[in-house]
Amino acid sequence: MRRRIARSERMYVSEIRTQALQICVVRGGVDAGILDAAFTAVLAEAPGLRSRLEKDGDDYYLSLLEPSELPRLHVRRNEPGARLEEYNKPLHLGGPLARAVLLTGTDEDVVMFGVDHAISDGRSATAFCNRIWQRYIDIQSGGYSAPKPQQQQWPAPLEDWLPPRSDAELDAYVQERLERAEGAPVASLPFRAAGSLPPVPAESLMTSRRLRLTESQTTGLLAFAKHTGVSVNGLVAAALLAAVRAGLPEELADHRLSSFCTVDLRNQFAPGLGHEAMVPMVSWYRDLLHVPAGADLVKLGHLFSTELRAGIERGDAAMEMQALDRLLPHPQLWPTSLVLTNVGRIDGPPSPKGLKIVDMTKFPLSSRWDPERGAGPLLASPATIYGRFSIEMPYSTQCFTTAQMDSIHDHVRDSLLACADRAPGSRR
Known part of the structure; x- marks a missing residue:
């Protein structure tokens, strides 16, 4: 199962890669386990988020990652320079097209979501961020149940x-x-x-x-x-x-x-x-x-x-x-x-119980x-x-x-x- 990259998407598959970043500053202590589960739940909702880009001859294709290759939440301390280091971690050709990072701090946590522009634009990247926080709320409240597996198709270009x-x-x-x-x-x-x-x-x-x-x-x-x-x-x-x-x-x-x-x-x-x-x-x-x-x-x-x-x-x-x-x-x-x-x-995305998202910013970031x-x-x-x-x-x-x-x-x-x-x- 794969989909050929269209001409309008080909510009995002060059040596220079770009991703849409969404960054949230959160007070109250983010639960890494819940956030990881929420990220995983949203990945299951769209095949593009579970895909890689692969070259075949002169063409590029979206193809599904193996379950063991799916991205997971990366957690690290929000030490000096941590955010800058994360800015400079591109989404590599052949690897996952989405990522999630939790930078833990004493008073505030920083949560970063990145998604490759080959499968997203500003609106879909914003919706991606909002859905993750909504799933966090659903899982936190015990009201989330995973949807039944179904055949999914990549959206038309x-x-x-x-x-x-x-x-x-x-x-x-x-x-x-x-x-x-x-x-x-x-x-x-x-x-x-x-x-x-x-x-x-x-x-x-x-x-x-x-x-x-x-x-x-x-x-x-x-x-x-x-x-x-x-x-x-x-x-x-x-x-x-x-x-x-x-x-x-x-x-x-x-x-x-x-x-x-x-x-x-x-x-x-x-x-x-x-x-x-x-x-x-x-x-x-x-x-x-x-x-x-x-x-x-x-x-x-x-x-x-x-x-x-x-x-x-x-x-x-x-x-x-x-x-x-x-x-x-x-x-x-x-x-x-x-x-x-x-x-x-x-x-901005909704704040889960016990947390307050006090700031959000978003922008495209090029790899080079x-x-x-x-x-x-x-x-x-x-x-x-x-x-x-x-x-x-x-x-x-x-x-x-x-x-x-x-x-x-x-x-x-x-x-x-x-x-x-x-x-x-x-x-x-």
Whole structure:
């Protein structure tokens, strides 16, 4: 029993692997036995979570792991550097596509769930995390009974849900993208850590810089966005793009910035497919923008949101995936300044009896970056969870320096707080 990896999923099966991480901070003392049982129960609910990726000729396939190969909860002390070490443990080709880690502490525990992007997107990864905590509650209360074994099929890939396109339609879309790319070149942040001495330790390759607002600051930001008629996503994208502009060398002042925004296609093309279906159902929308120093964030946010909305309504995100083989040979289409994976406002997972999940964050994490490229995009994953807005900015310490990411963090934070202070009724 196996399923061939579709074209839309093939990009996740390269040498560089990515996974969706969900991290919960929990008070009250997590029961490792119950958490392991809950993780095992959720694995049984979807064949993708019990699968491996294997190569057969020129193709890749999902095939089921043997029962003895299924992942189990990994438990260790939350000692200094433990979380960073776990960030840098990729899901290897041929091994399990999901993992669970419990970092035990004195006052708080940290629980990490990871799932390979070859079988998940942001929504399904969130549902995966929530289901594990719900099973924890069910097992804890004695109300859980394992479902009867039944034949399960992997969900159909994204391509099967999209409307058919003719060669003429795809060629016309590629030509439109090429015409859109003409003009000033695209700038990306320089990799100031590349080639630095001493070498970056192997255990410190991937990390994330987090920006987090308080509940009152989040309320102010939402109120300002509503008052100005710009979406929070647009406002945040504008702040991130302005921070990228501020981090560029002066000689790139005439360059444009490009944004790649992930677009979830479930609601648009597969409304009957639940969020719990473990299959990537995302594409992206790429935009090119002139972002001068000191740009008006409201105007830039409006422009960003308007263009994104129009692109989605035109079906650009679907066409990006359907025309991918035609787009890839054109290198001028891919330079990127910002990759934005907007999680939006979501409810955090339920807290089991005796526990309190006091924080949750989620973001995609790559197994490797390429410092030899010399420059690259800022990755940002904004979300509002438990009433607090945050942005995770995962990066490689072989590419960006701590000072660079601190500067980006401070620039974006100052921009967003300035907006929150201008909200109606706010106290300056």
